[in-house]
Amino acid sequence: MLSGILLKVSLVMALGLAGVSTAAQEAVALHGDVKVVRVAEQNGSQVETLEDPEKVVPGDRLVFTTSYHNGSTEVVENFVVTNPLPGAVALAQVGDFDVSVDDGTTFGELAALEVVSETGMRPAELSDVTHIRWVLQELEPQTSGILTYSAVVR
Amino acid sequence: MNNMPKQFVPLLLASSGFALASAPAMAAGVPAGTLIENTATASYDSGGGTQSIDSNTVSLRVDELLDVAVATRDGALVTIRDSAVLAFSVTNTGNGPESYVLTASNSVSGNDFDSEIDGLAIDTNGNRVYDEGVDTLLANGATSTSIAADGAITVFVLVSAPTGISDGDSSQVQLTAAASTGTGAPGRVFSGAGEGGGDAVVGASGADDDDRGRLAASFASLTLAKTGVVSDPFGGSEPVPGATITYTIRASASGSGDITGLVISDNYPTGTTYAPGTLRLGSANLTDGTDSDAGEAGATGIVVRAGTLAAGANQTVTFDVVID
Structure with missing residues (x-):
């Protein structure tokens, strides 16, 4: 009996995995990328460049991007992209997104959020951010865009 | 390489009811070898209802x-x-x-x-x-x-x-x-x-x-000064036979620190004889014999173990001899 149940479970898993290969049928595709910010001195001014993150140490600034593309022929509505921040980084600056400091339960502007501290509630800081979220009302067919946030390695 | 799933730390904190989401304070930053993995998730409404999709996961390792x-x-x-x-x-x-x-x-x-x-x-x-x-x-x-x-x-x-x-x-x-x-x-x-x-x-x-x-x-340096005062049997200070000479040896430490193991010894001058029972270290009388006290008066001279002398301090040994 037990082995029969296990067999069913593994069949379901196999079907689930097979589902991934049909992702091309999804209306929208997401693609993530990450770069590290390098600052170089050029003619006396500081120039920032984005490089592949081959060497990353605490204090480095990373730029995470998520590209989206509506490859369908239909308008997509209520397009919401949620990005949990990796624990090893802290958000570097606010941007065109809402943030959460309570693991994605509530979202808003950072300045409006508070967190529990040893002495009561205190205003939330960049390093408190756990999730960020972009909300786009609709995506026209065959449109693309890039969502970006930057974070510092703790 | 310790692949602790750092991104899950906030979730653990959340389960304890706190909104403190920042990673534990680490002065030196996250440990070398930590993986940073980022995945975005989108949900949207399209024709057949609400759908959800994950991005690929980008991953990088923190160097040392x-x-x-x-x-x-x-x-x-x-x-x-x-x-x-x-x-x-x-x-x-x-x-x-x-x-x-x-x-x-x-x-x-x-x-x-x-x-x-x-x-x-x-x-x-x-x-x-x-x-x-x-x-x-x-x-x-x-x-x-x-x-x-x-x-x-x-x-x-x-x-x-x-x-x-x-x-x-x-x-x-x-x-x-x-x-x-x-x-x-x-x-x-x-x-x-x-x-x-x-x-x-x-x-x-x-x-x-x-x-x-x-x-x-830090060195202490030692200065020894010896003086003699003669008292003749007639109330004067003539060095005649029978007169007593009281010798005073003053040890002074200068500089800084201590002088340790200080031993002061002196021989009786030729033509004189030690006056028994006159040996003193500071104001303390010392017996002439070799015993537990700090000094003795022997056949040819005195020896006094003055011990430790701090810089700025001094110690005095006195004894009498009689002119033969």
Whole structure:
């Protein structure tokens, strides 16, 4: 009996995995990328460049991007992209997104959020951010865009 | 490589009811080898209802940052007469375990004297005091054992005073700790040399640091002054047979520190005989015999063991002889 149940479970898993290969049928595709910010001195001014993150140490600034593309022929509505921040980084600056400091339960502007501290509630800081979220009302067919946030390695 | 899923830390905190989401405070940053993985999820409404899709997961590994801080643990000047011990802290301010080449230098400009470096020792029992025979000795220029990220050790520098130095002379000794993986300008990369197979990158310290301990020579010097006062049997001061000479030997210590094991001895002048029972150390009478007190008067002279004399203090020995 037990082995029969296990067999069913593994069949379901196999079907689930097979589902991934049909992702091309999804209306929208997401693609993530990450770069590290390098600052170089050029003619006396500081120039920032984005490089592949081959060497990353605490204090480095990373730029995470998520590209989206509506490859369908239909308008997509209520397009919401949620990005949990990796624990090893802290958000570097606010941007065109809402943030959460309570693991994605509530979202808003950072300045409006508070967190529990040893002495009561205190205003939330960049390093408190756990999730960020972009909300786009609709995506026209065959449109693309890039969502970006930057974070510092703790 | 410790692939602790850092991104799950906030979730654990959330389950305890706190909104404190920041990772644990780590002065040196997240440990070398930590994976940073990022995945975005989208949900949207399209024809058939609400759908959800994940992005690919981008992943990168945190490399090892090589940094170190060295600081003297001696709050004040360390006095030296023959030898001394200087204490330093060596802190791994990088984010991975690292060992450091430890080098003490006696040659610092402005030194009145250059002390001799006898060796180094690691504070094995962690009491910040050098314990001979307990703390691990290390040759100057040797490499420490591995220090964990954010960890610190106490390093002792054992020094001796050279000959010919004077009270109050000062000297500095410099201890340098250099990451054994390598040093250089911040940003220099040692490929594949980092924790967990990643790269090691020189941090803001240049992966080496130094600090100085300060020594002050502390010597007490001794001056002896002997005076004699004659009292003749007729109430005068003529050195005639039968007259008594009271000798006073005054020992004075100057400089700084202590004089220890001070022994004052003096022979009776020819043509005189010791007056029994007249030997004194300060105001204390000493018996003539060899016994438990601090002095004795023998057949040819006196010996007084005055012990320790602090700088600025003095001690007086007196005894009488009679002119034959």
